[in-house]
Amino acid sequence: MPLYILTSKKTFSAAEDFSYAMQQAKRATIVGEVTGGGAHPTMPFSVGQGFVVHIPFARSLNPITNTDWEGTGVQPNVEVEASKALIKAQELIFRERQATAKTDKDKQKLTYLINAVHVNGNLGTLPLDQFDQFAGTYGPLVIYREGNKLLCSFSGNKTELAHIANNLFVLDGNAQIEFVKDSKGLYSKARLFVQNGEVFEELRK
Template sequence: MDWTENPMTLNRHMTVAVVSLLLTGALPAQAQPSGPTTHAEAPARLTPAERDTALAAITEAVQKSYVFPEKRAAVLERLSQSRKAGRYDVDSPLLLAERVTDDLKGSSGDLHLYLQHAPARYAAAKAPKGEGVDADAYRRNQALREHHGLTETRVLAGNIRYLKIAGFRWTRDETGAAYDDAMRFLKDGDALILDVRGNGGGAHAAVQYLVSHFLEEGTLLMTFHRGSEPPVQSRTLEHVPAGRLKGKPLYVLIDGSVGSAGEDFVYDVQQFKLGELIGARTSGAANNNWFTPIPPAFMLSVPEGRPVHSVSQTNWDGVGIAPDVEVPTAQALEVAHSRALKGLMATSAPTPAQRAEYTWAQVGIEARLHPVSIAPARLKSLAGRFGEMQATFRDGALWLVRDRRQDARLTPLTQDGLFAVEGSERLRVRLTGKALELSRLGEPTPVVLARS
């Protein structure tokens, strides 16, 4: 069943069927909202009556729908206590959303239980289908403005293909086409790095489409349970236009901000052993959440279902997903790039040209991971004129000076005088004190210029 088209018999006027893990429809959910609102407009002030109506609706939704009945009493008690203590006696919708969210999460430990002040989202959720900016139009606009979450592609040194997935947005057909283009780009790489750091979630349909490129068709991914309704299974797709990428060395960058559908993908990588996870443990938000519009302009995220993975027979809720290689977030890309190159050198039987390219790239990565420092006196001793070129010392660094070209700063790569040339990944200089050796990637021997 496609839950986008049939939102599981939910009351259309009260609940928008939005599941951050399974649904392809309505409004994309986020496991960890960055704040109590998703919009920058100045919020209106709440009247006491509006506040009371909102709190009553929140209480009703939690009591009726929260996936863990054993936790409902504690959540409702926290809300009641805060209300009686005057904690919610504020006229700022942003502050109310923040305080309610703190109490919801604090009493449940569930990252998918929260309140947002989101006027535009609320209006879209309440709009009749096909009239103005309804839920479908809102979702499509979000996906298009963010290029479906596929925000950056790069060819890294050594033909390692990089894709940044900032969120798992989904709008039917258009998102699939965007993924097709991205997968074709990845397919020509020697190894792949997918960066989901900061990916707070989205739609399971996007995850399903992505993972289908790395597994056989029909592979069971998840079984989604929701109350007394029949379980719903998700399997890999039969056809992916870009072709499958099975067997490509895969490295996935993760951090503590990865949640919900972001973790859905990461968990597939881990459980199906599709590649290495590099970075820090993810947040631990697994349950399927639906959004309920709460007047006058709030959206309440309530987990109403839970996923069970086909391999582990459980999920990652509350514990997150541990990396295979734990490194600081800022170093995750360099570490993954280095491991990809080393893996290719060890297992892919590279050609001499590929081996030279991988070695070249590895030197640069190691210098970024472990910056080389050379004393000013030593740098000054390496300066001089070499044929038509000069290495000059200024501003605490060496600079390569060439006729009719902009001066380029030289960054040390090794202690023995190898330097990167600013602005060129394919050019390097080695200074020995007696000569300047100019090396270009792909050329077997450097050009050697003696000191004048």
């Protein structure tokens, strides 16, 4: 089973040992920040007159690299900020599964999941005039702007669209919606991605 280990600059000592060993054995993918770089155990030594210093008395030695991570830290396979490491690892898991998916529907299901992990990311917001360009009726869906929110009305229900990236939004818990431009530069249709992998298109009225 694929294994992903998340690290930060605060990852230190024994946690680094585990991460380094698993990485060098090609048993895990490290995602996050370069770790603290503490490989050599220390112990206190008296130097007289009440002073004590901590001095390394041993070192780790990896049988594959014949060295350790002292002073350099464990270098991630995929380097990202620690706060984004979990989301990145989830994306990598889905992309790995997508690469071996056998049908287009299965691949699309995984694209849906990849998009979903980025909903709460710091992707910025689109300008309000672009929200106005999306506004319109697409099949049974009515898209409109209310203040600084982009909303969808369907069968009497109103939901707020959550931005994923570019022209792609979360429509609800089971679907995502992408606004598609035509050759004239107008948003003339909406593409709906359903959680089960199905894709539908609705023309703008």
